Amino acid sequence: MPTWSKYSTLFHSERFGYFLYSTMSNCLIQVDEPHYHFLQQLEMEPSVANNGFDTSFISLLKAKHILVEPGENEKLLMLKQYKKNCNCYGRGDLSLTICPTLACNFDCSYCFEHSQHDKTVMSDETIENLMVFIREKAESGKTSIIWYGGEPTLAFDIVNTITRKILASGVKLENAQLVSNGFLLNNKHLDALDDLKITNIQVTLDGPQEIHDTRRKLLNGKPTYERIISNIDRLMGSSYTGSCDIRVNIDKTNMNAFAPFRNQILKRYEGEKVSVHASKLKTPEPWGLSQSEWTDYCIRLYYEHDITTKSIFYPHSNETGLCVAHYTNMYVCGPYGELYKCWEDVGMPEMTIGNVNQKKTAENPHIQAMYTITTDTYMYEECRECSLLPVCSEICPKTWLEVRKDNSNSIEESCTHYKKHLSQCLEVFYDIYLTSETSKKLLNKPVMPLENRGFRIIANSTGSTPHQSK
Ligand code: SF4
Ligand code: SF4
Structure with missing residues (x-):
């Protein structure tokens, strides 16, 4: 039975409505109110996934690692860590x-x-x-x-x-x-x-x-x-x-x-x-x-x-x-x-x-080892517990080392800014998305209205907007 991933965040924006964001797949999904309420239930009780509510939506939740099988997060994290090591340690x-x-x-x-x-x-x-x-x-x-x-x-x-x-x-x-x-x-x-x-x-x-x-x-x-x-x-x-x-x-x-x-x-x-x-x-x-x-x-x-x-x-x-x-x-x-x-x-x-x-x-x-290994977030228990780990990527190694060397209380200064500002930043991103959507409409390019299915992908893993067809 798949369960709600700890790397998924549901949030409500006064201005823009309801959203679901997965740090594991780095995917932002907008949902309507019925889907939002369903997600709230799902987060509490994963078995409601089987009650027949919008099967295409459930498939999307599984594909984007919002609903996960036992051990799935660990495998995905290991893969990300491996890719990071290949990128950083390769010639x-x-x-x-x-x-x-x-x-x-x-x-x-x-x-x-x-x-x-x-x-x-x-x-x-x-x-x-x-x-x-x-x-x-x-x-x-x-x-x-x-x-x-x-x-x-x-x-x-x-x-x-x-x-x-x-x-x-x-x-x-x-x-x-x-x-x-x-x-x-x-x-x-x-x-x-x-x-x-x-x-x-x-x-x-x-x-x-x-x-x-x-x-x-x-x-x-x-x-x-x-x-x-x-x-x-x-x-x-x-x-x-x-x-x-x-x-x-x-x-x-x-x-x-x-x-x-x-x-x-x-x-x-x-x-x-x-x-x-x-x-x-x-x-x-x-x-x-x-x-x-x-x-x-x-x-x-x-x-x-x-x-x-x-x-x-x-x-x-x-x-x-x-x-x-x-x-x-x-x-x-x-x-x-x-x-x-x-x-x-x-x-x-x-x-x-x-x-x-x-x-x-x-x-x-x-020193080379200190900058690369000591600042590797995958190594730390507190980071492995943190829902932002899969997207915690803008950490300046020097700041990290300075902030963490004396276990000071300001440790969050070395965390990604999304730790405190995730939903605010995603709201800005959505506002930018709306502007590009308006331009698309003016140019008669296809857009996917939320009303069509009650959910739509706003951004995929790179923060780019997916090609949207009817
Ligand atoms: S936000 Fe902070 S605690 Fe979370 S993964 Fe990044 S460095 Fe670690
Ligand atoms: S100060 Fe600049 S070059 Fe030095 S570790 Fe930070 S981001 Fe990298």
């Missing part, structure tokens, strides 16, 4: 974040880097050894690079040299991204971007000029906004074929300025490949936003300003890792050839896991 594609220097021309109030006054740039010997490392690690797939720092435009000749060596070596360089403060971008850089396979430039602006200039100053204290904007103007007026993503680091001091600022920038670059996104700044109290405050903020941005924050409203299956720290074949490489597993560890000697110049002697080899 796969190589992803490298390279800091050609840690030097930076900025002195941002919140910078976490510990070595921005170190003017060292990557030496020729390190570049050669990095090439050996890349050839060895990239043998089975594609390579992608993020140019990071410090400020990578301060060592742009090294970006140039390494890219040309990779292209000449036969390694498949899929694409590259440049993470820059945007201040020094000049015509020489712009002309080279396409040849260097840089398909995206991320530049940070922390809001309108009066806010940005108080937070992101030059080392000599001078403001930076005007020059960055004029460089983005030049970038968008150049022959560069890639995109520019403007990142706005958000804390309590600039959160209210984001929406109007985003509108202003998108208007300025209308028709260009420019996007603007908000990013939660890891700043302690009183100015930093907690995870819960951040989620509330993203929900408000949606309802009040129609801004959809990426990856926050529909869960992802816990079958992949989040970042470089989770994957075996992802590394951050500093200017001395030192290797790290986290962007925030750059410049911290105690966090290096090796060095391309000393291939055989890995320093702190346990």
Whole structure:
């Protein structure tokens, strides 16, 4: 006899009606009131599944693992854990974040880097050894690079040299991204971007000029906004074929300025490949936003300003890792050839896991294991009891380790935001769904009204809407 899975959640939205969500199949189903009341009974007493109520609905509940046979959840969890391990521990594609220097021309109030006054740039010997490392690690797939720092435009000749060596070596360089403060971008850089396979430039602006200039100053204290904007103007007026993503680091001091600022920038670059996104700044109290405050903020941005924050409203299956720290074949490489597993560890000697110049002697080899194994939610009893485990995928390993090292009471800070905000986020997702459904109707595309069967699938495992036919 199948039973109600603990990975299933029933909820009622005042605004949108009745829903059933399964974290195991990552499927959102909308139901009418009779189906909702039936589900409430079913949750209490699984034998009502046999009373003849809507057999096609019962079949769907079984197919989506909402009603499960004994042992089914355990098998499914094992499969998910196996897939995650294959994804994270496999050699796969190589992803490298390279800091050609840690030097930076900025002195941002919140910078976490510990070595921005170190003017060292990557030496020729390190570049050669990095090439050996890349050839060895990239043998089975594609390579992608993020140019990071410090400020990578301060060592742009090294970006140039390494890219040309990779292209000449036969390694498949899929694409590259440049993470820059945007201040020094000049015509020489712009002309080279396409040849260097840089398909995206991320530049940070922390809001309108009066806010940005108080937070992101030059080392000599001078403001930076005007020059960055004029460089983005030049970038968008150049022959560069890639995109520019403007990142706005958000804390309590600039959160209210984001929406109007985003509108202003998108208007300025209308028709260009420019996007603007908000990013939660890891700043302690009183100015930093907690995870819960951040989620509330993203929900408000949606309802009040129609801004959809990426990856926050529909869960992802816990079958992949989040970042470089989770994957075996992802590394951050500093200017001395030192290797790290986290962007925030750059410049911290105690966090290096090796060095391309000393291939055989890995320093702190346990750090790689610590980031991947210690943050594996499948290992923990409290996670195995948690109904969100199958979709608990956005955990930053560094935050996890920081929050959990002293068993503090704020342990939920390291949990997925869906732990407190699942139904609120799914409501936003449904609101977005309704907009796309309205467009479909206008274009005479088929949609499945709820009234037809009393239930309909709103999203399947990837958060994408299934093809709906009558
Ligand atoms: S561990 Fe966290 S801070 Fe470090 S790279 Fe990953 S997501 Fe970023
Ligand atoms: S980390 Fe938190 S939300 Fe994620 S599975 Fe564990 S207890 Fe649940």
